[in-house]
Amino acid sequence: MIEPGPAGGEAPVALITGAGRRLGACMARRFHGAGCNVVLHVRNSGPEAAAMAAELNGLRASSALVCQADLLDLSALGNVANEAAGAWGRLDVLVNNASSFYPTPLENVTEGQWEELMGSNLKAPFFLCQAAAPFLRARRGSVVNLIDIHAERGLKGYxxxxxxxxxxxxxxxxxxKELAPDIRVNGVAPGAVLWPEHDMDVAKQAEILSRIPLQRTGEPEDVARAALFLAFEAPYVTGQILSVDGGRSLFS
Known part of the structure; x- marks a missing residue:
């Protein structure tokens, strides 16, 4: 369980973007189970997030809420940060998880695809950090960014x-560097943890698995545990990116 921290016995608060499904939902449950109150940001997964909030509030009253917003609308980011910090009077962790992912072969890339992929994966996390920084600084909090092993070695077709x-x-x-010493900023880079939602044939999956030393996919819980570690259990770690990939990034 997470220690409440110097301000008293209240639970730490974690804002997790893209929390309605997949990795985001798993991280929300993991942070909540460790003792956090959680703000579940979603864009289109409102019903799923509402059901999860009800589940978590059933386990611990008034410990989860849903915040619905389009992070590509920069004018909404301040509201997201304010709502998260205002719910329980504090904000301890921002997990930038929300992400768009789909193939964009070079010859077919449109400006709209560029704007959406850059917006969800880079622009929104940056400006949400900006909006959340005053609240995180007050708690000497942390940011965890969900990256990808293909940040180091580009994924063909993407x-x-x-x-x-x-x-x-x-x-x-x-x-x-910018937010030190008050706010730590780290990243988790998953490998083959969940297969993409768009079609990926069995042969391609087998080819990917053949290049993973552990010879299997990871579990969402592997990523959630890494994020929780960086958020609360690594007070002397900042500016680091932890690969959770079964050893895949050891090879080209």
Whole structure:
């Protein structure tokens, strides 16, 4: 369980973007189970997030709420940070998880795809950090960015996504300097943890698995535990990116 911290016995508060489904939902449950109150940001997954908030509030009263916003609308980011910090009077952790992911072969990339992928994976996390910084600074809190092992080695067929995640990795290291000493900023870079929601044939999955030393996919809980560690259990760690990939990034 997480220690409440110097301000008293109240629970720490974690804002998790894209928390309605997949990795975001798993992290929300993990942070909540460790003792946090959680703000579940969603864009389109309102019903799923509402059901999860009801579940979590059933386990511990008044410990979860849903915040619905389009993070590509920069005017909404201040409201998201204010709502998260105002719910329980504090904000201890921002987890930038919300992300768009789909293939963009170079010859077919549109400006709209560029704007969406850069916006969700880089621009929104940057400006949400900006909006949340005063609240996080008051708590000597932390930021955890969900990156990708392909930030280091671009994923063929996904150049815009790979470029955006490389920018997020650079942002993590840069903001670790900008926000020190009051706010720590780190990243988690998952490998093959959940297969993409768009079609990926079995042969392609097998080819990916063949290049993973542990010879299997990871679990969402692997990522959630890493994020929780960086958020609360690594007080002398900042500007680092932890690969959770079964050893995949050891190879080209």
């Amino acid at each position: 150049p815009v996504y790979s470029i955006a995640k490389a920018g997020l990795a650079a942002m993590t290291r840069s903001l670790a």
